[in-house]
Amino acid sequence: MNWTRKWINPVLDKEFRLRMRTPRSAISLMVYILVLGLIALGFIYVSMYLGNGGGQTRFNSGMGQIMFYVLSFAQLVLIAFMAPALTAGVISSEREKQTLSMLLTTQQSSSTIILSKLVSSLSFMALIVVATLPVYSIVFMYGGISLNQLVSLFLFYLFIMLMLGSLGVLFSTLLKRTMISVIVTYGVGLCIFLLTGLLYLFALSLVQRQNAQSVLQPDYSWVGYILGLNPAAALISLFEPSFSKQAFLVRGTTLNADAPIQLWQEFVVVYSVVIIVSLWISIRRIRPVRRRRKQAETDGTDGGATMEPVK
Amino acid sequence: MIEIEHLTKTYGSFQALKDINMYIPQGTVFGFVGPNGAGKSTTMSILATLMLPTSGTARVDGFEVTENPKEVRKRIGYMPDFFGVYDQLKTTEYLHFYGASYNIPRGERDKLIPQLLELVNLSDKADTYVDSLSRGMKQRLCLARCLVHDPKVLILDEPASGLDPRARIEMREILKELKLMGKTIIISSHILPELAEMVDEIGVIEHGQMVAQGRVADIQNRLRVKKVLHIRSLDKEEELAARLRDEPYVSGVLADNTGIHVHFGGGDEDQGALLQRIVSWGYPVLSFHEAQTNLEDVFLEITKGGPAT
Numbered sequence: 001m002n003w004t005r006k007w008i009n010p011v012l013d014k015e016f017r018l019r020m021r022t023p024r025s026a027i028s029l030m031v032y033i034l035v036l037g038l039i040a041l042g043f044i045y046v047s048m049y050l051g052n053g054g055g056q057t058r059f060n061s062g063m064g065q066i067m068f069y070v071l072s073f074a075q076l077v078l079i080a081f082m083a084p085a086l087t088a089g090v091i092s093s094e095r096e097k098q099t100l101s102m103l104l105t106t107q108q109s110s111s112t113i114i115l116s117k118l119v120s121s122l123s124f125m126a127l128i129v130v131a132t133l134p135v136y137s138i139v140f141m142y143g144g145i146s147l148n149q150l151v152s153l154f155l156f157y158l159f160i161m162l163m164l165g166s167l168g169v170l171f172s173t174l175l176k177r178t179m180i181s182v183i184v185t186y187g188v189g190l191c192i193f194l195l196t197g198l199l200y201l202f203a204l205s206l207v208q209r210q211n212a213q214s215v216l217q218p219d220y221s222w223v224g225y226i227l228g229l230n231p232a233a234a235l236i237s238l239f240e241p242s243f244s245k246q247a248f249l250v251r252g253t254t255l256n257a258d259a260p261i262q263l264w265q266e267f268v269v270v271y272s273v274v275i276i277v278s279l280w281i282s283i284r285r286i287r288p289v290r291r292r293r294k295q296a297e298t299d300g301t302d303g304g305a306t307m308e309p310v311k
Numbered sequence: 312m313i314e315i316e317h318l319t320k321t322y323g324s325f326q327a328l329k330d331i332n333m334y335i336p337q338g339t340v341f342g343f344v345g346p347n348g349a350g351k352s353t354t355m356s357i358l359a360t361l362m363l364p365t366s367g368t369a370r371v372d373g374f375e376v377t378e379n380p381k382e383v384r385k386r387i388g389y390m391p392d393f394f395g396v397y398d399q400l401k402t403t404e405y406l407h408f409y410g411a412s413y414n415i416p417r418g419e420r421d422k423l424i425p426q427l428l429e430l431v432n433l434s435d436k437a438d439t440y441v442d443s444l445s446r447g448m449k450q451r452l453c454l455a456r457c458l459v460h461d462p463k464v465l466i467l468d469e470p471a472s473g474l475d476p477r478a479r480i481e482m483r484e485i486l487k488e489l490k491l492m493g494k495t496i497i498i499s500s501h502i503l504p505e506l507a508e509m510v511d512e513i514g515v516i517e518h519g520q521m522v523a524q525g526r527v528a529d530i531q532n533r534l535r536v537k538k539v540l541h542i543r544s545l546d547k548e549e550e551l552a553a554r555l556r557d558e559p560y561v562s563g564v565l566a567d568n569t570g571i572h573v574h575f576g577g578g579d580e581d582q583g584a585l586l587q588r589i590v591s592w593g594y595p596v597l598s599f600h601e602a603q604t605n606l607e608d609v610f611l612e613i614t615k616g617g618p619a620t
């Protein structure tokens with residue numbers, strides 16, 4: 001059992017145990033798969049009986065692709081709802097249950113505590129997402145989707161969960177109350193999912209009006225960078241590389257005229273920074289930060305604002 | 312073992328601790344007493360590395376709490392005044408979790424945990440889920456948790472609060488055992504008699520200031536707590552009590568069925584003079600002696616006038 005010693009620290013071990021012992025986990029798993037399954041069934045129903053006056057009743061790969069997209073987006077939305085709920089309370093709930101102070105007086109480092117909390121939530125989310133694979137098997141029945149696409153989709157999901165999870169952990173560390181932390185995390189999630197899209201549309205209309213007036217037009221427009229911050233757009237670009245080109249309003253039809261960066265690449269780069277910064281702040285702030293002394297000591301990992309006594 | 316120097320702590324503009332100084336030698340059981348809101352928990356969380364002082368230093372076994380928090384944590388077992396437990400864990404798992412969190416290897420924990428449960432009288436609850444334990448049991452479990460890494464110092468913030476008298480006695484017995492084990496214990500309470508028979512020293516804190524500190528007897532002397540004279544007379548006790556009220560140095564007289572209790576501020580000579588007078592008045596005095604002032608009297612005396620919430 002050497003590997004468990006190495007990979008499973010006590011905090012992670014406890015998190016796993018607690019997570020799987022509450023009936024809530026099983027119920028959320030069930031509800032999640034049920035919702036996604038219903039969406040899949042609903043899609044089949046709509047397309048087979050209502051679509052095209054019964055002309056397209058047979059399975060075909062085109063439909064498989066559409067269904068894949070529908071499921072992928074439905075899942076993206078589900079993850080956006082699930083991730084904050086699962087992570088925005090990891091630290092603050094321990095604070096509210098008055099167990100945090102005792103955890104913080106143990107020998108576990110701040111980074112172990114923060115990262116274990118994150119990893120345990122991520123593992124559970126990954127479990128849920130993997131458990132939806134049977135739903136995707138319906139898509140494979142239609143065909144038109146490669147295994148590669150499925151794998152990159154799931155990796156993308158993992159990244160989204162990591163991003164929302166890190167933000168959840170951050171607010172959970174900074175804010176005293178779980179309720180507020182959850183609300184703030186959802187708020188930030190909403191900004192990432194909706195505001196970036198709206199901002200793009202707004203900027204796009206400005207740029208287009210400008211372009212209509214000017215004679216000389218640039219190879220591409222900066223507006224694409226805004227859309228690269230949007231998870232849905234990043235997801236589309238993952239499957240349709242030409243989407244990035246459209247987003248950046250790339251001129252010309254020559255082969256070498258391409259978007260400066262794929263939307264999903266930009267997305268990963270930008271939010272990797274967000275993830276790292278969020279986790280770094282969380283790790284620093286979970287324990288009180290030692291104020292910079294005059295002698296400028298630099299030996300510590302522990303830092304952060306003053307913490308209230310646990311009441 | 313514990314050295315606190317010029318410790319202050321402000322919350323915003325509110326000064327919770329004002330220049331606290333404390334020195335607690337190894338093996339001492341130190342009673343940290345003060346009314347609610349005096350700053351006991353604040354001091355203890357600073358010692359437990361959970362909070363930064365605004366200024367001043369606190370050392371545990373030579374390690375400064377802000378400079379070497381990790382070393383300090385190794386040496387302390389901290390029990391907060393309010394704490395929760397992980398409901399979904401069993402008692403043994405609970406202790407395993409904290410044991411592992413202090414990097415104690417599994418094999419050692421397997422041996423240690425039954426001993427700890429034995430110490431806190433929870434052996435029969437080893438397989439019970441923590442949330443089904445009573446409050447007193449949780450309190451004892453938490454105490455066992457403080458002990459997993461065999462710390463030299465125990466910082467116990469009101470470990471007996473909210474317990475019924477029986478649970479309180481159990482807690483006290485355990486603490487006595489810990490004292491025998493040579494631990495340095497700092498234990499807080501806003502009720503003094505709770506600590507009376509087990510502490511070596513007390514420190515009294517009020518409004519963020521140490522008002523008295525030392526051996527209980529020393530404090531009594533230093534503060535010159537008024538004596539309480541206990542007088543019994545064969546009859547006419549009420550009448551005597553009424554006459555005593557007008558005597559010099561007498562600040563209060565209370566008569567009940569156990570006799571007359573006189574709060575007396577004078578010295579030994581004044582005390583002798585008082586007895587002579589009583590006898591000369593012709594009362595049949597059965598006894599006249601200085602009652603043992605208990606800790607509670609000391610406490611009330613020291614914190615007199617402070618708003619105890």
Ligand SMILES: Nc1ncnc2c1ncn2[C@@H]1O[C@H](COP(=O)(O)OP(=O)(O)O)[C@@H](O)[C@H]1O
Nearest residue numbers: 308309322327346347348349350351352353354
């Ligand atoms: N986080 C905080 N923010 C502001 N004031 C606080 C905070 N914690 C404690 N206090 C105040 O500091 C004082 C000391 O509190 P505390 O140390 O908990 O007292 P005790 O433990 O002796 O009852 C109290 O007046 C309390 O209201």
Ligand SMILES: [Mg+2]
Nearest residue numbers: 348351352392
């Ligand atoms: Mg307190």
